[in-house]
Amino acid sequence: MPSTTSPAGRSGSPLPFVLAALTCAAALGGTYWAFVRTTRGQFADESAWREAGLLAPETKGPFLQFLDTLPTISLVLAAAAILFVAVLRRRYAAAVVVSLVIVASNITTQVLKNVVLDRPDRGVQTLDFNSLPSGHTALAASTAAAVFLIVTPRWRPVTAVLGGAYAVLAGAATFVNLWHRPADVVAALLVVGGWVLLAGPVILLTDAPGSPGRQAPHAGWGSSRRWLVLCWTLGVGSLLASALLYLAVRAGVLVSVADAGRPLYFWWGLLWIIGVGFVLAAVTASLFMARTRRPAGRTPHRSDGSAPR
Numbered sequence: 170m171p172s173t174t175s176p177a178g179r180s181g182s183p184l185p186f187v188l189a190a191l192t193c194a195a196a197l198g199g200t201y202w203a204f205v206r207t208t209r210g211q212f213a214d215e216s217a218w219r220e221a222g223l224l225a226p227e228t229k230g231p232f233l234q235f236l237d238t239l240p241t242i243s244l245v246l247a248a249a250a251i252l253f254v255a256v257l258r259r260r261y262a263a264a265v266v267v268s269l270v271i272v273a274s275n276i277t278t279q280v281l282k283n284v285v286l287d288r289p290d291r292g293v294q295t296l297d298f299n300s301l302p303s304g305h306t307a308l309a310a311s312t313a314a315a316v317f318l319i320v321t322p323r324w325r326p327v328t329a330v331l332g333g334a335y336a337v338l339a340g341a342a343t344f345v346n347l348w349h350r351p352a353d354v355v356a357a358l359l360v361v362g363g364w365v366l367l368a369g370p371v372i373l374l375t376d377a378p379g380s381p382g383r384q385a386p387h388a389g390w391g392s393s394r395r396w397l398v399l400c401w402t403l404g405v406g407s408l409l410a411s412a413l414l415y416l417a418v419r420a421g422v423l424v425s426v427a428d429a430g431r432p433l434y435f436w437w438g439l440l441w442i443i444g445v446g447f448v449l450a451a452v453t454a455s456l457f458m459a460r461t462r463r464p465a466g467r468t469p470h471r472s473d474g475s476a477p478r
Contacts (some may be wrong), residue, residue: 181460183370189452193363197302201286204352205301208291208423213415214350215295216425217438221345222343223266224432236342239305243312244269247271250319262318263375267315270368274311278302281360302356303349309339310361310446312455318365318372324391326396326454333400336361340442351438362449369453373460381417397458400451408444429455 204210247267255264281302288299312334320328340354414437419424425433 172210185456185459186366186369189456190363190366193359193366193449197359197363200352200356200359201301203287204350205288205299206291209291209419210352210430211291211293211295213419213434215293216345216434218350219349220425220432220435221438222347224435225472236348237344239309239339239342243308247312247315250316254319260375260432263319263372264367266371266375267318270318270361270364271311271315274314274364275304275307277360277364278304278357279305281356291444298353300349301353302360303340303343303353304349304355304357305343305348306336306340306354307361310336310358311364314361314365314453317450320370322376322457323392324455326393327391329450329454330396330400333404334446336343336450337443339444340446344438344442351441354442356446358442358449362453365453366456369456373457376461394458400447400454404444404447404451407440407443408448411440411444414440440457 193249204214211371251264251267254267255259282299282304286299286301288295288297288301290297313335315326317325317332336358340349343349344351344354414423414433418425418433418437423433424430425431
């Protein structure tokens with residue numbers, strides 16, 4: 170019997186993507202409130218930033234070089250990915266959507282940082298202007314997201330890991346080099362994550378239904394579920410370690426003393442960045458894989474009902 174499922178039907182309901190995007194927005198608001206609007210949050214965020222300056226000053230050189238080249242690297246990667254799909258793959262709609270994700274992510278970041286959000290004085294010795302979210306992190310994360318969205322479904326799992334690692338590295342570099350506090354980086358990751366998730370259902374509609382990547386998203390090493398397991402393990406593990414470390418320091422069970430080799434606020438901030446980056450990558454990749462997965466035991470058919478040769 171001929172297949173009557175449309176490409177839109179195969180992409181499924183956009184509700185999970187929308188709910189995940191709303192969760193990112195709520196987490197962004199919670200991050201701002203907890204670490205900018207409260208005294209305890211400001212103290213923890215600022216302590217992590219100060220401990221980064223004491224922990225490993227010798228790392229500043231390599232990280233600074235990376236940060237200096239980050240905008241160029243990110244823009245080149247984004248332009249190459251968009252041109253590839255627009256010119257060679259002729260996926261013009263996908264190229265437009267990806268471009269909008271990059272633009273929206275970075276404009277949202279700048280508007281939030283410079284117009285909407287402020288940094289109140291809570292008695293913590295710190296800079297008197299708002300730096301949340303991080304612009305460098307948003308640029309790097311949106312570029313990595315563009316590559317993830319633009320590749321064929323079979324390559325998305327491995328791209329999620331590599332893209333997450335690139336975004337985390339960029340965010341960690343701004344933190345270690347004292348350009349941003351941990352909350353600034355996390356907020357930027359959440360901004361980009363929200364826009365990527367909103368774009369997800371649209372990108373799924375642009376995936377070519379007849380392409381090998383669409384029909385067999387689990388064929389090949391790049392689509393192995395092990396990549397998702399790695400993403401979830403790094404993300405959830407880092408978030409749990411970060412939360413436990415933060416609670417232990419706040420409760421006085423552990424004492425953070427950077428000069429004595431115990432920069433616990435620094436490690437809390439770094440683990441928080443790693444956890445959020447990889448959890449966002451894992452959630453996004455999992456939603457995409459769930460929509461492109463072929464049910465077990467079923468053979469894809471052409472529109473005329475015949476099996477592919």
